[in-house]
Amino acid sequence: MTHTPQHTAAAGNSPRGRGFARPALILLLSAAALLLICVLSLIAGSKVTDPGQVLTALRGEGDAHLQTVIASRIPRTVLGACVGAALAVAGVLVQGITRNPLGDPGLLGVSIGASAAVVTATAFLGFSGGVGTVWIALIGALLSVSVVYLVGTRGGGGIAPLLLAGAVVSAVLGTYIQAMILTRPEVFDSFRFWVIGSLAGRDLGSLASVAPVLILGGLLALMLASGLNALALGEDVATSLGVRVAWVRGGGILSAALLCAAATAAVGPIAFIGLAVPHIVRSLIGTDHRWQIPAAILLGATLLIAADIAGRVIARPGELMVGIVTAFIGAPFLLLAVRGGRVVRS
Amino acid sequence: MSAPRAERILLLRAGTRVALPLRARSLLWSVLLLMALLVAAAATLSLGKLGIPLAELPAALLEPPRGAAGFTLGTLRGPRLVVALGVGAALGISGALFQTVTRNPLGSPDVIGLGAGAGAGVALTGVAWPGVIPTPVGALLGATLAITVVYLATGRGFSSPTRIIIAGIGVAAMASAVTQYVVTITLRDEAAQLAGYLAGSINASSWGSAGLILLVLAVTWPAAAALTPRLNLMELGDSLAQSLGGRTRSTRTLAIIIAVIAAAGAVTVSGPIAFIALTAPQIARRLVRSPGVSLGLSALIGALIMVLADLIAQQAGWAKGLPVGVITAGVGGIYLGYLLLREWRKGLL
Numbered sequence: 282m283t284h285t286p287q288h289t290a291a292a293g294n295s296p297r298g299r300g301f302a303r304p305a306l307i308l309l310l311s312a313a314a315l316l317l318i319c320v321l322s323l324i325a326g327s328k329v330t331d332p333g334q335v336l337t338a339l340r341g342e343g344d345a346h347l348q349t350v351i352a353s354r355i356p357r358t359v360l361g362a363c364v365g366a367a368l369a370v371a372g373v374l375v376q377g378i379t380r381n382p383l384g385d386p387g388l389l390g391v392s393i394g395a396s397a398a399v400v401t402a403t404a405f406l407g408f409s410g411g412v413g414t415v416w417i418a419l420i421g422a423l424l425s426v427s428v429v430y431l432v433g434t435r436g437g438g439g440i441a442p443l444l445l446a447g448a449v450v451s452a453v454l455g456t457y458i459q460a461m462i463l464t465r466p467e468v469f470d471s472f473r474f475w476v477i478g479s480l481a482g483r484d485l486g487s488l489a490s491v492a493p494v495l496i497l498g499g500l501l502a503l504m505l506a507s508g509l510n511a512l513a514l515g516e517d518v519a520t521s522l523g524v525r526v527a528w529v530r531g532g533g534i535l536s537a538a539l540l541c542a543a544a545t546a547a548v549g550p551i552a553f554i555g556l557a558v559p560h561i562v563r564s565l566i567g568t569d570h571r572w573q574i575p576a577a578i579l580l581g582a583t584l585l586i587a588a589d590i591a592g593r594v595i596a597r598p599g600e601l602m603v604g605i606v607t608a609f610i611g612a613p614f615l616l617l618a619v620r621g622g623r624v625v626r627s
Numbered sequence: 628m629s630a631p632r633a634e635r636i637l638l639l640r641a642g643t644r645v646a647l648p649l650r651a652r653s654l655l656w657s658v659l660l661l662m663a664l665l666v667a668a669a670a671t672l673s674l675g676k677l678g679i680p681l682a683e684l685p686a687a688l689l690e691p692p693r694g695a696a697g698f699t700l701g702t703l704r705g706p707r708l709v710v711a712l713g714v715g716a717a718l719g720i721s722g723a724l725f726q727t728v729t730r731n732p733l734g735s736p737d738v739i740g741l742g743a744g745a746g747a748g749v750a751l752t753g754v755a756w757p758g759v760i761p762t763p764v765g766a767l768l769g770a771t772l773a774i775t776v777v778y779l780a781t782g783r784g785f786s787s788p789t790r791i792i793i794a795g796i797g798v799a800a801m802a803s804a805v806t807q808y809v810v811t812i813t814l815r816d817e818a819a820q821l822a823g824y825l826a827g828s829i830n831a832s833s834w835g836s837a838g839l840i841l842l843v844l845a846v847t848w849p850a851a852a853a854l855t856p857r858l859n860l861m862e863l864g865d866s867l868a869q870s871l872g873g874r875t876r877s878t879r880t881l882a883i884i885i886a887v888i889a890a891a892g893a894v895t896v897s898g899p900i901a902f903i904a905l906t907a908p909q910i911a912r913r914l915v916r917s918p919g920v921s922l923g924l925s926a927l928i929g930a931l932i933m934v935l936a937d938l939i940a941q942q943a944g945w946a947k948g949l950p951v952g953v954i955t956a957g958v959g960g961i962y963l964g965y966l967l968l969r970e971w972r973k974g975l976l
Contacts, residue, residue: 382793449960449964452902452956452957452959452960453957453960455956455960456953456956456957456960459822459826459949459952459953459956460949460953462819462822463819463822463823463826463948463949463950463953464948464949466815466816466819469815469818469819469822470815470818470819473810473811473818473822474811476807477807477808477811552800552803553800556796601808602807602808602811604804604807605804605807605808606804608800608801608803608804609801609804611797611800612797612798612800612801613797613801615793615794615796615797616776616780616794616797616798617780619780619781619782619790619793619794619797620779620780620781620782621782
């Protein structure tokens, strides 16, 4: 995973003209951290297991109960890695395109669209969980982003109308959701569990349903990295460098929407990864998007799995849903960054 | 923003030391808004099956109310109307102060995590550990804790608007996580009740809540009004204001304390009501077409939006049973849509 970006930078067209030793080292460390956290995720649970026993269980030997437990920890680790990476990359894209450090995929109406679709399906079609819900959430998320994008770009440029369109769609759908759940207790009852993203009890089936969307969004993001670097210099400069600003922006939003929609559909809305990880990535690795995106993949995955582990360990013998934990891990990071003056220099 | 125009100013003088500048435009709008409020209030009391007929309303208000009218006025709609007025006005004041201090049109108690903090406080004291601390106190504690964390996180007091807002996002996220957790661990009916409160509801208002919010207004409105000249000076920017003798840091801190008290009072009696603190000051600014804080107008507009939203919640068939916060959120969405439309027009012109 660490090879691709090194390769790109070695081609010698880094805009900053600096070496790539530091970013490469950070990527290497991030990859190591991800590996470590994946191992931890297999070991740690409501009961911490001895690593030796885990190895035995992975080979299909030893305690049958432990084998089942480990088998259930594998999919949630994989799912956590994919979802965390997708949300983090979506965050990098949105913050890069809007050039707003507060940019979050949620601004584009992704998770609210998914939520509205799930509420509607539960109320009128009687859906409750399963792969069907994944598809409905995905469709809702993509529909909502399309509306935001179509409405927000009709004015002919600028990012402010886009964000405003996102705010309007969120407000309208939020009201709709509230009205639905407050008047239909049975809808509220299943929705209140879906609306907090959780990795528990999800199988790889939901990941498989959204995998094509995830891959498409991820590839698009990697392709757009250098265009985003140019866009960071301002629209006029980017245009004069021969970058088609509208394509980069539209492609970036599409990619962010696909990634975030797939992630939300698979595990429910998870706040804060998309907002916090880009900040962490920028402070570690600088402004080059060709480094930022791989770093976001690694760190987003690490952070989400870490949050999931924390949720399993803190609330023993029960579990905290990962969507709750991400807020509690991510928010202090953000607060400390604000306090240290790394987010805003004023 | 259009260039500020010269506005006709009337000076009310009492002796040589006291002079109260009255802007003609603000005065006119205040009168119009007061009249609209009266109409909306009369409609609140008289519409519907249980309403007091308009012709009997003056008598019912003047005499000690009895019978059906007494029930409507004394229990059913009277306290609710007063709470709506008070909460709207308090949110309007709070929003006006926040937007001036953060110099950001999006600055509002919701954005910096106050509502979310209060919601978490209610979730914990009302649902997770019921009976330990009274729920309104829980709301107040939650709101205070949220704003304290925001204050600490910004590092240098409230001097950097952007920092306040980013820290607010973080604190709001944590508070919502607490609330969501409580929602998932409780039984369905309790959770649904909590969800109703979190949307902002005044359905079950008592005279106690009405008294509380009026008390909050009685403290915050005069205090904010006394601070207005210093706030207006800050509109010039910190360095210019300081060179003119404005104590920007203490002004900012005072304004935020007043704004927090007003918003915390509102959230205590009604739960977090969306969008009023955000929109009322902006509408007020647009009406008077001048820079500076329009405190009174913001309060009046906030009260009017709140009473109208509650009127819809009470009378419109499709809104039956919805808490008033859902309606204000809808109105807020429409307002944002209007902002968007304006951006388009600008782009097309």
